[in-house]
Each structure stands twice: as C-alpha cells, then as structure tokens.
Amino acid sequence: MDVTYPYERRHSRWYEQLLLGLPFQVLVGLPLVIALPALERWGWGFWQTMPDYRLNTIVAIGLAFVAITLCLRRFARFPGVQVAAYILPTVSLAFLVVVAILFFTREEYTRQVLFTGYLASLLWFFAGYFIGRRYRRMKIAVVPVGNALQLKPTARIELRQLGTPEPDGTRYDAIVADLRSEDLGAEWEKFLAQCTLCRIPVYHVRQMHESITGRVQVDHLSENEFGSLLPSAMYGGLKRCADLLGALLLLPALAPIMLLTALAIRKDSPGPALFLQERMGYRGVPFKVYKFRSMYIDREGKGFTDGDDDPRITPVGKVIRKYRLDELPQLFNVLKGEMSFIGPRPESMQLSEWYERDVPFFRYRHVVRPGISGWAQVEQGYAAEVDGMTTKLQYDFYYIKHFSLWLDVLVLFKTVKTVFTGNGAR
Structure with a gap:
C-alpha cells in the first residue's frame, strides 16, 4: 500500500x-x-x-x-x-x-x-x-489559537496564520501552536499530527517565543536543552580552565591600561581607585567584586546606578564605563574562581535579597558562575537594574538553559564590539 x-x-x-x-x-x-x-x-x-x-x-x-x-x-x-x-x-x-x-x-x-x-x-x-x-528567513505557520496569536514576526522569521487545518499549498519550515490551549480542537490536533508524520517540526508557542526573543519566561523554572535544571558539568569544568588561562594571559597585557586608569581616577576625584562591593556569587556564596571607581565617594544615591546620567558618575567614570574599563579588575575575581568571563552579572546583596522576595526562583541564576559580561548585558544592557529585573532574569535563564561554548563565543564577540566601539547594549 x-x-x-x-x-x-x-x-x-x-x-x-x-x-x-x-x-x-x-x-x-x-x-x-x-x-x-x-x-x-x-x-x-x-x-x-x-x-x-x-x-x-x-x-x-x-x-x-x-x-x-x-x-x-x-x-x-x-x-x-x-x-x-x-x-x-x-x-x-x-x-x-x-x-x-x-x-x-x-x-x-x-x-x-x-x-x-x-x-x-x-x-x-x-x-x-x-x-x-x-x-534563510524562516517561514512559520501559526495555528490561530491561544497564545500563538501573540507571536510577532522578526527580520529572520516570517509568521503566517493558517485559516483552516488543511494544506494551503505553501511549504513551511515549521508549525507553531499553543499545545496547551483548551481551544485546540480535534481537527487542529489531527492536522499537527499529520505535519509531524510529514517531517515538519511542530513547536509549542513557548519554544518559538524563546527562539524569537532570546528570553525564557520566568513564571516557573525552565530546564536546559538536555532536560535538566543543572547545566553541563563537563562544559562548566572546561570553561573554568579557559577562564583561568585567559585571565593569566590578559593580566600582563592589560596591566599598563589598568595602571593608567587607576592614575586617571585618582587625579579626577578624591578617593581610592578601586571600588569593592559584596555581591551574590556562584551557588549563592557572597564575594567581593573588584571594579574601578566611577563615582564620587561623597554623593548619595539610590543604591543602584540610574543610567549614564547619574550625577554621582565622575567625568573619568563616564569614559571607563562606556568602554567597560571599570570591569578590568574583575580579572582577579576570575583568577580566584569567583567569576567567569561570561555569565549572569552578579547583583549586590541588597538587590539580590530584594529580588528573592518577589521571585522565589531568582536563586537559580546562581547555578553558574557570574560573569564580567553576559547574555543579558549584550542584549538588554547594564542600566535599569530594578525596572528591568524580569526581563534580565529571562535573558539569564535563557543563557543557563543554553549554557554552551557557542553562546559564550557569541557573547564574547558582542562584548568585544562594545568595548572597541563604545556602542551597544548597556
């Protein structure tokens, strides 16, 4: 037959x-x-x-x-x-x-x-x-039911809503549907089953939202792509070795820049060149992060940085923040094993405690080492730390779920672009 x-x-x-x-x-x-x-x-x-x-x-x-x-x-x-x-x-x-x-x-x-x-x-x-x-622009068919109707197209993804559960003569890369919607009737389910038999991928709307936005929704914990809450231990070990080697190679090369930056800070305003702050680290263990001071020491603020227009930021501070020079002392945190080059940014203890009261699974972001740069920073930025808490967590959870060499290299390239141009997500 x-x-x-x-x-x-x-x-x-x-x-x-x-x-x-x-x-x-x-x-x-x-x-x-x-x-x-x-x-x-x-x-x-x-x-x-x-x-x-x-x-x-x-x-x-x-x-x-x-x-x-x-x-x-x-x-x-x-x-x-x-x-x-x-x-x-x-x-x-x-x-x-x-x-x-x-x-x-x-x-x-x-x-x-x-x-x-x-x-x-x-x-x-x-x-x-x-x-x-x-x-390369993907052509995705959308089953017009439930949350699938909220998806928005992008430059890389074309979305076409289906009118009926029948072939419309168009060849699609994939089908997306809200598989948990109560309105998904028997005809649409039969259609999706037939698409699967024809080797056309069928995705739940959550998966497609994640692929479009680069964020994982944080109404519950999300497993990584291998089905576990725990990121790859093997890659974590290899990454730690790469961090240690990278820090040992970069410190001698960047020492002159760090010395000139420290001198400029001391000359620009009174106070120490380094700023130390206790932050929440790997596996929830507090540690002191090292940064070059970019603010006046005698001015009060909100407790978190209110963008680049914050009046507490010194003239030299604006420059070193723009080119990420204030982060260079964190190479010592990397050497000590408290941080990685790439990972979720460590939050202050005050903000971490505040976040945990509102988001019970906030602590999950500490399952990997915090980073000097991260997926949330290159996509969303460094500013609006309190107002953008939910969005930042969505980016952080996406990074943890897709914890891999490829994502780290991509974040590295985006970070290098920002450092050399002074432009990019902040």
Missing part, C-alpha cells in the same frame, strides 16, 4: 538540502578554499608531492574552515543574530588559532598560502550569506 503525504517541508527536496546544508560547505567550499591558494602558490600537481610545510598548511586551512562553518551555523540558531556581522571576527579568530598552534608547535607552514586561504574563506562565507540570505 502506497502512503502519500499531503504536506511538504520547506527546503526538504534533495537539491535544496544539498545547496543549503552542511554537505555543500564540505563538498564544495572546503576543496575550493584549500585548492585555490595551493594552486596559486604551488601550481598544478601540488598534491603529488606533499612535504610537511604543505601538509601542515592545508590541514590548518581545513581545520579553520570546518570550525568557522560550525560556529556560524550555531550562531544562526540564536535569536537576533545577524550572521554577516560575525563572519569577519569568526574567520579571523579561527585562523589566528591555527597560526598560534603552528607557531607554538614549531611546525613549518607557508604564510602566503595560509593568508590566501584566509581571504578565500572570507569571500566564500560572505558570498554564501548574501546569495542565500532570502532562503
């Missing part, structure tokens, strides 16, 4: 999967990015003789290309990410890493070919992004 499927998923045909998927990158992009630089430098037949310097160079380009492909594909899954903005930093970082590995292992390689491979990779990924941009 032949079975026919009335619905077809968008981009499900074999040629669409080949052109838009990972196989095309590996089967076409990788050989091109390796072969073009090699041909330009070594000529035809370069593969017939493969001395160490050629092999090392080709392997380095290949590893960098694969790492770039995986990173960009993972970045594209996070809400609000314009992949084009991360092609240059991702390609540059990948090639810097392979060059560093070759340098420290003292392996021979050809600089010209490696650099040409870098340029070829930039060209390939930028061309692929702009050529395939129109196909």
Whole structure:
C-alpha cells in the first residue's frame, strides 16, 4: 500500500538540502578554499608531492574552515543574530588559532598560502550569506489559537496564520501552536499530527517565543536543552580552565591600561581607585567584586546606578564605563574562581535579597558562575537594574538553559564590539 503525504517541508527536496546544508560547505567550499591558494602558490600537481610545510598548511586551512562553518551555523540558531556581522571576527579568530598552534608547535607552514586561504574563506562565507540570505528567513505557520496569536514576526522569521487545518499549498519550515490551549480542537490536533508524520517540526508557542526573543519566561523554572535544571558539568569544568588561562594571559597585557586608569581616577576625584562591593556569587556564596571607581565617594544615591546620567558618575567614570574599563579588575575575581568571563552579572546583596522576595526562583541564576559580561548585558544592557529585573532574569535563564561554548563565543564577540566601539547594549 502506497502512503502519500499531503504536506511538504520547506527546503526538504534533495537539491535544496544539498545547496543549503552542511554537505555543500564540505563538498564544495572546503576543496575550493584549500585548492585555490595551493594552486596559486604551488601550481598544478601540488598534491603529488606533499612535504610537511604543505601538509601542515592545508590541514590548518581545513581545520579553520570546518570550525568557522560550525560556529556560524550555531550562531544562526540564536535569536537576533545577524550572521554577516560575525563572519569577519569568526574567520579571523579561527585562523589566528591555527597560526598560534603552528607557531607554538614549531611546525613549518607557508604564510602566503595560509593568508590566501584566509581571504578565500572570507569571500566564500560572505558570498554564501548574501546569495542565500532570502532562503534563510524562516517561514512559520501559526495555528490561530491561544497564545500563538501573540507571536510577532522578526527580520529572520516570517509568521503566517493558517485559516483552516488543511494544506494551503505553501511549504513551511515549521508549525507553531499553543499545545496547551483548551481551544485546540480535534481537527487542529489531527492536522499537527499529520505535519509531524510529514517531517515538519511542530513547536509549542513557548519554544518559538524563546527562539524569537532570546528570553525564557520566568513564571516557573525552565530546564536546559538536555532536560535538566543543572547545566553541563563537563562544559562548566572546561570553561573554568579557559577562564583561568585567559585571565593569566590578559593580566600582563592589560596591566599598563589598568595602571593608567587607576592614575586617571585618582587625579579626577578624591578617593581610592578601586571600588569593592559584596555581591551574590556562584551557588549563592557572597564575594567581593573588584571594579574601578566611577563615582564620587561623597554623593548619595539610590543604591543602584540610574543610567549614564547619574550625577554621582565622575567625568573619568563616564569614559571607563562606556568602554567597560571599570570591569578590568574583575580579572582577579576570575583568577580566584569567583567569576567567569561570561555569565549572569552578579547583583549586590541588597538587590539580590530584594529580588528573592518577589521571585522565589531568582536563586537559580546562581547555578553558574557570574560573569564580567553576559547574555543579558549584550542584549538588554547594564542600566535599569530594578525596572528591568524580569526581563534580565529571562535573558539569564535563557543563557543557563543554553549554557554552551557557542553562546559564550557569541557573547564574547558582542562584548568585544562594545568595548572597541563604545556602542551597544548597556
């Protein structure tokens, strides 16, 4: 008995999967990015003789290309990410890493070919992004019942409300519905079951809201993507090692900047250069956070910073806050294991106690180490700490739920952009 499927998923045909998927990158992009630089430098037949310097160079380009492909594909899954903005930093970082590995292992390689491979990779990924941009806007069908009606489209997601539980001739990437709505009748349930049989993903409205906004609703605790409230212990350990290594490498390099910043603060206004404050830390253990002082010591305030126009902020303080220089002493907190480079920002003890009275599961954000920068900071900002408490928690819970290398690298790129431009979420 032949079975026919009335619905077809968008981009499900074999040629669409080949052109838009990972196989095309590996089967076409990788050989091109390796072969073009090699041909330009070594000529035809370069593969017939493969001395160490050629092999090392080709392997380095290949590893960098694969790492770039995986990173960009993972970045594209996070809400609000314009992949084009991360092609240059991702390609540059990948090639810097392979060059560093070759340098420290003292392996021979050809600089010209490696650099040409870098340029070829930039060209390939930028061309692929702009050529395939129109196909990357997801087309989602919405079952017009319950909370699904509240979803809003974005630049990356097109939402189309369905009129009836019947095929409308359009191929969709996915279907979204309020699966807990009492108004979801038998006909819509049958329709959703048929879509699943046709390999079209069906998402609950909460999942789609999370994908669009980058926030997890905080009316209850939310498990991570592996179904547990506890983030990955293995990645947590690896991240701690990376934090320690990063702090040891950055401290000597940033010491002159920290010294000049401290001198500028002392000259600008009376008082110490450092500001110490007790904050709630990892697993609910209080610790003292180190920051460069950005306020006058003899002016009263609300207990939390009221934006960049707060009259307590000194002239030098405005500059160091804009470029995040006031956060540099927290490298010592990272060394001590009290903080990480990336994680939820630690709140003062006063604010933490105030939050816990209104949000019983506020303490859950302490399941990972607090960070110098975090998902909430690059998306929402540093200001309006009290008024934006709920939104900040939603971002923090999203970070904990998706606790991973990919999200940390994305936050790192966004933070570096803010530091060098002085612009971005505050």
